[in-house]
Amino acid sequence: MARIDYLKEQVARAERLAKTILDQETVERLQTFAAECRAELMVLTLRPAA
Template sequence: MVRIEYLKRQIARAERLAKAILDRQTADRLQAYAAECRAELSELTLKTAA
């Protein structure tokens, strides 16, 4: 459960920073990181539900 909460916070933080930052490359990297966290969160959620 700790990892799930961590990933949720990281997703929110990365998306918030991506919206606020002016550098397109950095914003894209932050969005990609958020997508990676979302994928891991999805896997963990499925494992804990099973």
């Protein structure tokens, strides 16, 4: 459960930063990172409990 919480925090933080930063390359990297975290969240939340 800790990993899921961590990923949710990272998504929120990256999206928040992307809204305030003016450098387009950094914004794109933050958005890519947020998408990667969301993808990992999907895998973790859909995985059956072991």
